[in-house]
Amino acid sequence: MKKNLKTLAALACCIITTTVFTACNDVDDNPVSPIADGIIINGKNFPDPGFRSFLLGQDYGEDCVLTEAEIKNITQIDVSYSFIESLKGIEYFTALKRLDCEDCELTELDLSKNTALTFLDCCDNNLTSLNVSNNALLDSLDCCYNNLTELNVSKNTALRGLLCYENELTSLDLTKNTALEELDFEFNNITSIDLSNNVALKILYCAGNGITSLDVSKCTALEMLQCGPNKISGQNMDDLIGGLPQNTTSTLYKFNVIDTSYTKFTEENVCTKSQVAALKAKGWNPMQWDDDEYKWVDYPGSDD
Template sequence: MVSMRKSLMMIALLACAFALILGCTALGEDDRVERASYVRINSTNFPDEYFRDYVSDYCDSNGDGKLSSTEIAAVKEIDLMYEGCESLKGVEYFTALEVLDVTENELTSLDVSKNVNLRDLGCAINSLARLDLTKNTKLESLSCSGNQLTSLDVSNNTQLEWLECQYNFLTSLDVTNNTQLTDLCFTSNEISSIDLSKCIALESLECGGNRLTQLNVTKLTKLTWLDCSENKLTSLDVSKCTKLEYLACPGNNIKSLNVVTCPNLVKAVMHGKYTNYGSYGCSYSWTNNDDIWYDLYFDEGTTITASIMSTPDFIIPAKATSIQAEAFMKAGMTVVVCPNTLKTIGARAFANCTALKQIYIPATTTAIADDAFSGCTGLTIYAPAGSAAAAFASDHDIKFISYVR
C-alpha cells in the first residue's frame, strides 16, 4: 500500500515536472517569436546616435521603442541629409525602402545590399571608398559624387536613368548596360575613355575634368547639354546632336568645331553675344523670347563653323597680301573670299558696296581700316574666332560668323 502511494506520488511529480518543462519551452518560443517580430531601437541595432534618433522620431509610429514588422514595412523613404551620421548600420532592416538620401554626412561605409527595393540613392559628399550596388537592380537614380571611389560597378543597375559620380577617383566607367540613362555626370575623375554607344537616351552629359582623348557622341541624338571641357580632345563631332542647347568644350586642343547641324547653337553664334574670357576661352550666348538660353563655350583658338557661306561671285587672287584703298569702292559683288595670304585691307576698300552681303577674311589679316566697309549695310563677316576680323566686326557692329576655309 505504502509502495503504491510512493508510485502514485512519483508519477504526479513527473507529471508536474513535465508540465513545467512544457510551460518553460512555450515561454521560450513566445520570447523568440517576439524577438524575431520586433527590432529594438537601441545602440546595438542602430549604433549611430543621429540615425537612431531619426528612427525613433519617424519610424516608430507608436513610440514603444521598438519596430514591428508593420512599422518596418511602412518605411519607404529615409532622409538623413546633413545630419553628421558616421554609421548607417540598421538600414538593412528596412527592406521595403525605396528612397535613401544620406548626402553630406561622415560615412566611410554604406551597405545597401538588403535594400533591394531602392529606386533612389543619394550618398554624395561622404568618405566612401567602396559602394556595392549589385543587389540594387531597381535603382533608377544614383548620386555618389564627392566620395573616394576608385571604381563603380553599375552593370546590374539596368534601370538607371540618372547617374552622378563626379569628384571621385574613377579611372573607368562602364555604362554599356545602362541604356535608359538620360543624365550622366562623371566630371572631375581620371577617366581616359568611355563607350556611350548604348546610351542613346542621354539628354545631358557632363564629363569635364577627365583625361578623355576621344569622345564619340554620334549616337546621342537626344543630347541637349554637353560639357566636355578640360580634357585632352583634339576633335569633337556633334553633327548628329541636333538638339544641343548647351555645349562647352574649352580646355582641350580642338582646332575647329562645326555646329552647322545644331540649329540652337547656330542661333547662339549668329544672333548671340560674343564674349572673350582670354585664357578661359570664349562664348556665344543667346536667349529666345521664352528665356531659354543657347550657349557655346570654346577655346579662343578654336574656329567655329556655324554657317556655310554662299557661293562666292568674287575671289581675291591667291597670294595677294593687301587690298589697297578704295580698291573695290561701289563694286557690285555680293559674296567675296579673301586669300589666306591677305594681311591688310585699306581705307574705303569696299566702301558703298551696297550689294555686298558676305566676305571671308582670313586669320592672316591683321590690319583693317576703320572705314574699309563704310556704307555696306547687311554685311556679314566670316572669319576665324579670335582673329583681327572678328574684333573688327565686334567694334563696328557688323554681324560676325566664326568660319574657316
C-alpha cells in the first residue's frame, strides 16, 4: 500500500511540475535567495524538485514567492509517501507546527529553525541522526523505521508521545520527559531503561530489545504493556508484575508478554501460571500473540 501511495505521490509531483513550472521559468532562472517581498520558490532555496513541486502546487506557492504574511500562516506541511530526498528550505517555515514526511527518501532533516513545531512524523526514511533540541514545544514525535543510533529528547519536556521503534538505538534517556504518556521503542538494542520519572506513562511498547529486567513501579498511570519478545523471567518477572499499578477499573489492563512470531528475535520471556494468577489479581490480562488467528489471545502461563 505504501509503495502505491508513493507512486501516486510521484505522479502528482510530475503533474504539478508540468502545470506550474511553465509559469515559473523566469523565477527559477533568478539566482536571488530571500528578497524583500518574500522567498522565491526556486532551485536555490528549495533544491529538491519534489519538495519544490509540492510548494508550487499550494495556494501560497502559485506565484512562486512565499511572502512574510504567507509564511506566518503556514502551520502544516504534509509531504508523506513521496520520493523527496531533501527538505532543505523547511527552515523558512518558522510558524510550522506540524510536519508529516513519512515514507520519503530523507537522509537528513534540519529543524533547528522550526521552533514552533509540536508534531513531527518522519517515520520510514533513511535518517541516521535527528536533532530536535531546538523543538522544545514538541508534543508528538514519530521517528520509527530509520537508522538512528542515538536520540536526544532531553530538551523536549512537553513530549507526550514518542515512537522510535525499529532503529539502532542502544540507550534512551527519558528522565526529563515527565509528561510522556505513550512510548514505543520496540526492536532496538536498548537492554535497560530508566522510567522512574515517567509517572504519566500509560502505554509502553518495549519488545525486541533483549531486556532482562524492567521497573515500572513509578509508572502509576500504566494500563498497557507490551514486553514480548524479551528476556524477562524468574524473580525479574516477579518484580515487573509487582511494580505494575493495581487496576481498579472494570476493564483488564493488557500485559502482552509472549510473542514467538519473529524469526529475528527469540522469545525468552517466561511467565508462569502462578505469575499469570498474580497479574490477574492486579487487574492485568497476560496475553500471547497467536499467529494463526493473527491477534493477541489470553496466555495461560507456563508450568511453574
